[in-house]
Amino acid sequence: MKLARFVLFLVGLVAGGPLLAPTARAQALDRAGLIGNLCGNASAMGEAAAVLTGLAMSGDAADRAFAVPLARAVIDRKLACDEAGAVLTESGLDAVTRAPRPAAGEARTPVLSLKNRATYELADAALALRAAPEPAQRAAALKTLERRPALIPEGLLDAAAASETDAGLKADIETLAQTAALNAADPAARIRALARIADTPSRRALTKVSALTTDPAYAASPDFRAAVDDATLRIERGIAIGDVLATLYNGLSFASILFMAAIGLAIIFGLMGVINLAQGELIMIGAYVTWLVQQGLRVAAPSLLDWYLVLAIPVAFFVTAAIGIALEASLLRHLYKRPLMSLLATWAVSLFLMNLVRVVFGTQNLQFETPFYVTGGVPVIGDFIFTWNRMFAIAFAIVTLALTWGLVRRTPFGLNIRAVTQNRDMAACIGIPTRRVDMMAFGLGSGLAGLAGLALSPIYSVNPQMGQNFIIDAFMVVVLGGVGTIAGTVVAALGIGQINVLIEPLWGAVAAKVIVLLMIIAFLQWRPEGLFAVKGRRK
Amino acid sequence: MSLTALLVDGLTVRFGSFRALDELSLAIDYGEVRAIIGPNGAGKTTLLDVISGITRPKQGRVLFDGAIDLTGLSEAAIARAGLRRKFQKPSVFEGLSVRQHIAIGADVGFRTRLDAPALEDRVGEVLEIVGLVDQSHRLAGELSHGQKQWLEIGMVLASDPKVLMLDEPVAGLTDEETERTAALVRALKRPDRAIVVVEHDMDFVERIADRVTVLHEGRTLFEGSMDKVRADAAVVEVYLGR
Amino acid sequence: MNRFGLFSLTAPIVHLIGLIVLVALAMAGLAGTEFALSRYLANAIGQLAAFAVLAISLDLIWGYLGILSLGHGLFFALGGYLIAMYLLKHSFEITGTVPDFLQFMGWKEFPFYWDGFEFFPYALAAAVVITTLISGLFGYVSFRSRVGGVYFAIITQALVYVAMLLMFRNDTGFGGNNGMTGFTVLFGWPMGTSGMITALAVVSLLVLAGVLAGCNGLVKSRFGALMLATRDDETRLRTMGYETLRLKLIVWCLSALIAMLAGMLYVPQVGIINPRVLSPELSLEIAVWVAIGGRGHLVGAVIGALLVNAVKFWLSFAAPEIWPFILSGLIVLVVLVFPNGLMDLAKFKLMRPMGPKRLAADMGEARP
């Protein structure tokens, strides 16, 4: 292993010599001169190769397109040099003008020296990587380059990565760029590469950099050693920061879902003292409605398919709200002051809805399109990627929070909700139609559950049982947050969401649930009313 | 035995930023019937809540018998010390019979300590006092409002309390029932017992009370005999002024 | 006198207890003869009896104390798991069969906490102690902070859910998601024979009769009156000098122990225990049995459990997929139309102690 690296290093020193400064290039390409060199002696051919490699890195696209067939033609001996210049024998085109013409007179095919063969192969791969039309061709070119990382000119891979359109290939190019730069012959280039790698810390970068401690230069050159150590330190710090951010980010997205699942519960609980055990199924139905909207668009308006997540928002809200209102009007209305019985009744509804969906749609997970706005993400630092699907859930929750808050705090309907929550009898006395308020609030709470289902469909699997996964956590949010307060729900959702993701990597998901439950029980010792209890008269 | 049964000292109770009781102090002696009156929301029920341990005050103490600070004790411990209270809203156990109520009140504990005949005697005695002998086997949930009031009074006096607190004992009763209740309260008066009555019915208060405390916005507005209360300008202002 | 006294001979509960004992004796007497019940039927009766015991345990705290637990499956599972440990260890001692889950985990021997479980008295004592500890601790912290009503119901549900997640793990040494099965020997006798099935059913019936009689004695006693008083107005009772925390704790632990007992009866009869008994659904179903039978009536709880489970047994052959729909329909019906379950149907002064007015009201719930 070590030996191989060393041999590579030596080869690089020898073979890479002429290539070290290929960037020095004339402003406009002298096409005829280039072809002349291709047909010239060994040293002229070497120069021509350098120019070709240089074209792969910079220069305009037309020149690059012009250069692409040349190196290949020389390697494959498909170049015929004659008085008028040269002809590409495969296509029968003039090498300079690219007009069809036959080779004139005594055509000669240039022969590559052993040394030049390597440089031409390099030039060919470099050009193909930049300019080949098919990703597969570019990938093959990358493979060729990978074999000789030490030979790859500095800057080539960066340029290739910048113009690459295929995401997977791009990542591969970037990886190779790092490896190449780290193994470059020039110690200064290596140190520069180290600094650059340290700018984008990741676990892969760390493996690569720490491998350099066994490099001969590490022992030999104090500068190199310092650069490696410094890079290691910075990468480690970056990874640590990235991990913390990733945890917080995951916690935040989980908390968003929890919040959306719990806010409806909390409003209903505050208002009527009823815990809606069917809330999880309303979430599930929200997700199914989203899926149905997607399927509908697929048939009716395929061009809008990407926007189904947005278009489904009102549909999911109103469908679940309607179910909620129907539920309230037909069932819960008769169970006032019997909260435990309404617990059973809503469980019956939950059982019914879950099995209904199971019968109608089957038990398998639904397949969702992933529109571009929830695809991929932005790598930030370390292994932390700011993924759009989670951001979608977070943004969605924030918007929901703002709207709910506005609705409860700033509208007459919200005022009614708050009045009935605080004192139902008094509210009834001053003419608030409490029953209507109940019904509408139940609709609101259910609609919010539907939105939660929509928001989580890009992240979690959607099936008839999914509601069960969220409902108990959502209850815990309500218990912790206190009855019917938005602020309490937010804080409790954030707390439980973060604690869950903090504990999970350490002791596993089950332990996280156990610990959250124990903490809530302990918390209730201290504040039985929850975090933000609404003060009311002892009844 | 000290003469002061209850010494309320600098009591403050807050609900949020609202002060239901505001550094309230007062003393209630053994042998007296003390009426506490005041407009709605004056803090009368809140005061009884603190004394019986249901509400914890922010500040201040309640000394019972000059020695025991009640503010740190549980409701049950306070009751076992000899303080009993009837609630403003009739609070009876709907699923139990009248007799069971009295038996539960007469002898505290998961098992009876009195032997069966002694307990029976006591229950019969109390039923006699509150006039519910004929109802003794009915469920409390089936009683009329007035009967529930008396049942609750019977339940709390069955234990022979040293301090008896009655929150609006005649609210919703007919004149005749009020009459009987007044007689009952007078009959319960004993040298070793303090009786605290919260009431809005002034005629009733006049008939039973030795002294009257007027509460207003969590503070004592006036203290004295009923005649003086009627004559006091500030009290009249509070009652009629708004 | 009447209310504090024990039951009279005409009370329906006496008839029910008599009937149960009679069935048990008949089954025992006819065992081995041509009149003996089929194995399947005998086994079903035994399982139903275990469920009836479970229903009584919940009725005790919900119907009489007003505390709804949606996590009673936890205690049921405790009994089930601990008896399963006895059965496996005992079977291993006698026949040398190594339980599946040990082989599955690649373990050579039982984890240390299985020590002693081959002795039934030890297993029984462990079950009692562990159940008392867990229910006592949980009850204490909940009741102390006056958590009740819907809060309590939800937290118990979370408790049983978390327990289920825990038991689904394979590394706990309790069988993981496959649970424990393959019981071959009980008290030295082979399991699965007709004799054993009948014996287990008879024992279950007798235990049911005993639990019924014991609980009836309790709820008709002075202590039972205090339970009802706690249910109706806890603050009122506290301000009369009663430590309701202690009372609730005693009844709660007793209820947990009865549920545990039900689990101990149940598992040898079905021959398997796995974490699914800890699913919140099962715990909710117990509440449904009680609600359908009528809360606050021991007879009602028993009849509710028998009826619902008999239908469920039957449907699990006929049409398992429609059971959830029937169950939810039943619940809605009971909740809306018959708030006191079957007791509303059986109006003919079957259940005097509650009185008609009380029947109409919803029992044991926070009033406005």
Ligand SMILES: Nc1ncnc2c1ncn2[C@@H]1O[C@H](COP(=O)(O)OP(=O)(O)OP(=O)(O)O)[C@@H](O)[C@H]1O
């Ligand atoms: N738990 C509570 N939370 C918030 N406010 C309360 C609470 N308990 C009492 N209050 C308020 O404290 C004030 C005093 O109440 P309290 O019941 O003591 O009055 P009161 O003198 O008994 O009146 P009434 O004659 O109407 O019974 C009232 O304004 C009441 O609304």
Ligand SMILES: [Mg+2]
């Ligand atoms: Mg009052």
